[in-house]
Amino acid sequence: MKIFSAHQIYQADKSTIQKEQIKSEELMERAATQLFEWMHSRLRGTQVNVKLFCGIGNNGGDGMVLARKLHKHDYSIKVYVVNYSEKRSEDFLLNLERLKDSKVWPDFINEESDLPEISPNDIIVDAIFGIGLNRAPDDWVGNLIEHINDSRAFTLSVDVPSGLPVDSCHWKPSYVIRASYVLSFQLPKLVFFLPETGVYVNQWEILDIGLDQEFIAKTETDYELIGRPEVLPLYRPRLKFSHKGTYGHAVIIGGSYGKIGAVQLASNACLSVGSGLVTAFVPKCGYDSLQTAVPEVMVLTGSRERSISEIAIPFKASVVGIGMGMGMEDDTVSAFGSFLKECTKPMVIDADGLNILSQNPQMLNDVPELSVLTPHPKELERLIGYWTSDFEKLEKAKAFAAKHNLVVVIKGAHTITIYNGKGYVNTTGNPGMATAGSGDVLTGMITGLMAQGYSSVKSAIFGVYLHGLAGDLGVSSIGYEALKASLIIENIGNAYSELFRQPEIEQKEKPNG
Numbered sequence: 001m002k003i004f005s006a007h008q009i010y011q012a013d014k015s016t017i018q019k020e021q022i023k024s025e026e027l028m029e030r031a032a033t034q035l036f037e038w039m040h041s042r043l044r045g046t047q048v049n050v051k052l053f054c055g056i057g058n059n060g061g062d063g064m065v066l067a068r069k070l071h072k073h074d075y076s077i078k079v080y081v082v083n084y085s086e087k088r089s090e091d092f093l094l095n096l097e098r099l100k101d102s103k104v105w106p107d108f109i110n111e112e113s114d115l116p117e118i119s120p121n122d123i124i125v126d127a128i129f130g131i132g133l134n135r136a137p138d139d140w141v142g143n144l145i146e147h148i149n150d151s152r153a154f155t156l157s158v159d160v161p162s163g164l165p166v167d168s169c170h171w172k173p174s175y176v177i178r179a180s181y182v183l184s185f186q187l188p189k190l191v192f193f194l195p196e197t198g199v200y201v202n203q204w205e206i207l208d209i210g211l212d213q214e215f216i217a218k219t220e221t222d223y224e225l226i227g228r229p230e231v232l233p234l235y236r237p238r239l240k241f242s243h244k245g246t247y248g249h250a251v252i253i254g255g256s257y258g259k260i261g262a263v264q265l266a267s268n269a270c271l272s273v274g275s276g277l278v279t280a281f282v283p284k285c286g287y288d289s290l291q292t293a294v295p296e297v298m299v300l301t302g303s304r305e306r307s308i309s310e311i312a313i314p315f316k317a318s319v320v321g322i323g324m325g326m327g328m329e330d331d332t333v334s335a336f337g338s339f340l341k342e343c344t345k346p347m348v349i350d351a352d353g354l355n356i357l358s359q360n361p362q363m364l365n366d367v368p369e370l371s372v373l374t375p376h377p378k379e380l381e382r383l384i385g386y387w388t389s390d391f392e393k394l395e396k397a398k399a400f401a402a403k404h405n406l407v408v409v410i411k412g413a414h415t416i417t418i419y420n421g422k423g424y425v426n427t428t429g430n431p432g433m434a435t436a437g438s439g440d441v442l443t444g445m446i447t448g449l450m451a452q453g454y455s456s457v458k459s460a461i462f463g464v465y466l467h468g469l470a471g472d473l474g475v476s477s478i479g480y481e482a483l484k485a486s487l488i489i490e491n492i493g494n495a496y497s498e499l500f501r502q503p504e505i506e507q508k509e510k511p512n513g
């Protein structure tokens with residue numbers, strides 16, 4: 001699903017209004033009707049106190065329409081207009097009048113007003129700011145937002161949590177609504193998925209307000225949300241008359257004394273995702289344990305006992321995944337540098353491979369184009385330098401990837417794959433995956449997909465998605481805390497199956513036989 005910038009959403013709005021020959025107030029009515037129906041289908045007339053905090057722009061206008069509809073259906077409501085500016089939008093004013101016509105009189109809150117009482121049992125509708133936020137709220141509005149957050153009442157945000165910037169603008173973390181639930185119009189917003197801003201969004205859902213589909217389809221976006229519909233077309237079915245050679249021979253290079261497990265996890269994951277053959281290259285100390293732990297993986301060793309001091313692969317590998325647990329001994333660094341010079345095919349570089357590149361940036365020139373780098377945030381910072389916001393991080397990562405023609409996988413709760421100026425935001429995975437070795441598993445999976453002939457960027461997007469899905473299936477049986485990286489590997493097969501599982505409704509509708 002595409003992720004639009006605020007500017008693109010305004011354009012989609014405009015295009016819809018023009019094409020359907022409707023007034024903007026009708027689009028607002030449509031959006032707010034969706035909000036109302038969402039609430040009404042859940043509350044079913046329950047007598048709770050709904051307190052609506054509405055700004056003076058169109059987000060506030062949505063709140064006005066919602067209030068009118070809730071009142072019409074006999075809900076107990078109280079409406080507050082957060083009067084932060086004189087520049088009220090036309091549709092806000094129109095719907096303020098309509099609300100008054102239906103005999104609801106909002107309280108106007110300004111700098112001088114006392115903070116309204118909120119009980120933890122109230123339901124708050126947050127319609128103060130939407131995608132129009134262009135600077136941090138004034139202190140008195142910020143104090144009101146803090147007051148709402150402190151109330152611990154269930155808070156339903158309209159479109160976005162108020163105070164959260166949709167695109168890069170100045171904002172203040174304490175002046176953002178901590179939304180229990182966000183009902184966002186038509187398309188998801190990038191900030192829902194970034195570590196700094198995503199924490200304000202507990203759960204979110206998209207409401208289809210019928211924006212111009214043709215406009216949405218033809219608009220190029222900087223970011224895309226990757227879910228099942230996006231990854232299914234990437235899948236390449238296994239062929240009946242194929243053999244193990246069809247699916248490539250991957251080589252996983254890494255490990256050092258005490259860190260052979262990283263290679264074991266990566267090579268096991270590489271096999272489980274479908275690579276035809278996998279060879280691991282490790283220092284001598286890793287030989288016995290690897291052969292015992294994963295008999296399907298072939299093992300080559302260097303001449304040193306505890307670390308890699310030279311890399312020699314006596315056959316043509318389809319793809320190499322390198323770096324996990326490898327260490328940064330001087331010999332290892334020079335072996336890695338020489339190996340990069342010899343390689344021309346895209347590879348996957350992780351962990352110490354990335355750290356070596358950070359310390360020896362001239363080596364970046366030898367990294368084959370279209371290689372996949374899989375940094376976690378600390379490794380990324382070593383590569384691209386410090387950033388002051390997630391927006392800046394993404395821009396720097398895009399510039400870095402473009403400069404070297406690489407795919408950069410920024411790992412995190414929502415891993416983002418960067419390639420060719422675009423970011424692909426993953427939707428699978430869970431906090432149980434914040435555990436030792438889960439990154440090694442990902443590297444193995446991406447390498448294994450490349451071995452089978454998937455392109456670098458498709459391997460990264462698909463691998464990240466499957467990895468998260470395998471983690472989600474893993475925690476479903478044992479919970480977050482107990483998830484170990486090896487259980488992610490065990491669930492790779494289930495993750496593939498899950499991709500093709502029919503939703504239950506469709507299954508029920510299938511004719512018998």
Ligand SMILES: NC(=O)C1=CN([C@@H]2O[C@H](COP(=O)(O)OP(=O)(O)OC[C@H]3O[C@@H](n4cnc5c(N)ncnc54)[C@H](O)[C@@H]3O)[C@@H](O)[C@H]2O)[C@@H](O)CC1
Pocket residue numbers: 009012013027028031055056057058059060061062084085089128129130131132133134135136137138158159160185186209211
């Ligand atoms: N296609 C859509 O997505 C639709 C959007 N609508 C609503 O319209 C909203 C956007 O409305 P607006 O553009 O009026 O913007 P907002 O309602 O988000 O903000 C109101 C105005 O306040 C000003 N402002 C920004 N930051 C401020 C600050 N810190 N202090 C004081 N003033 C500030 C801005 O000039 C802005 O236009 C969306 O979030 C959504 O709720 C719906 O009504 C209809 C359809």
Ligand SMILES: Nc1ncnc2c1ncn2[C@@H]1O[C@H](COP(=O)(O)OP(=O)(O)O)[C@@H](O)[C@H]1O
Pocket residue numbers: 376411412413414415428429430431432433434435436437438439440441442467
């Ligand atoms: N909170 C989380 N939610 C979803 N996925 C997560 C979370 N924390 C970590 N992960 C995933 O787990 C992996 C961790 O990788 P990494 O930090 O390199 O671990 P390691 O070095 O131990 O292998 C990444 O793929 C990351 O996206």
Ligand SMILES: [K+]
Pocket residue numbers: 059126127128129130157158159160161162
């Ligand atoms: K809002």
